[in-house]
Amino acid sequence: MSKIALITGITGQDGAYLADLLIKKDYEIIGLVRSYSNGNIKGLSYLGIKDKVKIVECDLTDLSQVIATIKEYKPDEVYNLAAQSSVSLSFKQPIGTIQFNVVSVLNLLESIRMLDLNCKFYQASSSEVFGNAILPIKETTIINPISPYSISKAAAHWITKNYRESYGIFSCSGFLFNHESFLRSDNFFIKKIILQAIRIKNKQASTLEVGNIDIKRDFGWAPKYVEAMYLMLQQDVPDDYLICSNQSVSLRSIIEYVFEYLNIPLSCLVINMDLFRPTEIPDIYGDNTKAKQTLGWNYDLEFYDVLKILIDEELRNTK
Template structure:
């Protein structure tokens, strides 16, 4: 990979699926990438290695709850853009660890913005917001001005971080914006997330007579998309003349049950293998949610037309290919 570096970007949470795909995209555009991780262990590079870009990313350890460490890194590298993808991102875990989730997801964002304000206020800042912030809604599709009614500690933390970004933009004139990404999947998704769990377990256990798929409430609906395309929207947001918040989504919702049925049908698995387990039920849950991606398409020029069943076809084949390697 011959790269002529033009800009420097920090990516926090680089070890996640979005961090890896965003790194690949920015490297192709000539960026120098500084990956920020809490612990610089080998597992931080696993997804980058999968995309064969680990050797092109500079990794730095930094606790985002320590503003002095952030200031040190900004002074060292003088980044042009910062993409904040770091978070405790599991809704289910947030019910078990509400204080830790809320503390990290809010204070980390505040520290990043304050460090930018103090040290390099011309940095362009992207915050990974979440559709979970909207929660209990009365009108669909969701747009950026839909009132928020978060239904989990995770959603509360993301809503607070979202408004912190808006406040720093309006109060201090920073180029800071929120990308409100709805569910987006890929082969690099962690197995704790629903779609990856379904695909990984199903492909792995297709011929196991004793296996069953245990899930919680699968009659809720979600707006699903494809991560490699969604990270393009992140980059486009920081290239716009003025900072603005955007909804990034497919624009339609489907039930979790329909995803399982589609995958089972593709792999010729009986629905008798599906088990509803109360252990996976959440105290509160969103019944249906989908967004309006029109502003992202018209103002940013973001192009997204994939049906999620087409995405599932891609992911099933990738899971099969990965299984054959083992």
């Protein structure tokens, strides 16, 4: 009998790749969207799986809807990927970001508790919760959020841990560092850089405007990162894990690589001070030893290899 996986945020990058992975493992997939009218299933269509996923409307901020949905489908595994996930947008919309990212997690876990459902719960956390920390980041690193987004994700993590320790629910958090793919939303840095660089190459734009690019981040390949989510829920004991590449690269070097690959002069790069964030982490990268040793997760990609994949895939899909 097939397992049932319920995925919130099914229309996002991770939701689509996770659904694809689980379908290949013979899961039945229930994908939650806030409303059918706003349900963007381009990612599912791109991967050729839109007809293999059951899309269900559910407002995660409405406890009664969440309870009814989980009661109806009785999932074996719940992957909570839904969130307002833009750091920069969270400074503009702090209340909405924190309310949704916290209440949605509470409602899902409380529904599982109230229904006494024997299912496993995965919470998508973020490396952003660690703020400016001693590197490399580890699972034991002190949480120190410095943005409304990271505050919301830190709270969601502690809620997940609390339900695990207080009620015995199999609930765990994955602290994922930046991970990219063709399905990444256009408002994220790597995707924006590549799309604008292609416009410059095609004479549709003349410059690329960026904020602070003298910072470093730990970037990875999204299809491999969702494998770690799945592996976390296959363990006998729930725990929290860092999912990362073990190294950081500067945003400036990424732009230079993309420009060189597309034969674009660096004179097209424009630094705009108005795009700098109120607070910024100068460098961050994690240690994925625990995920590799305990989960058996395998990751050895260099990010410049990932960049090449991303640029080539974007070029193939550019009309």
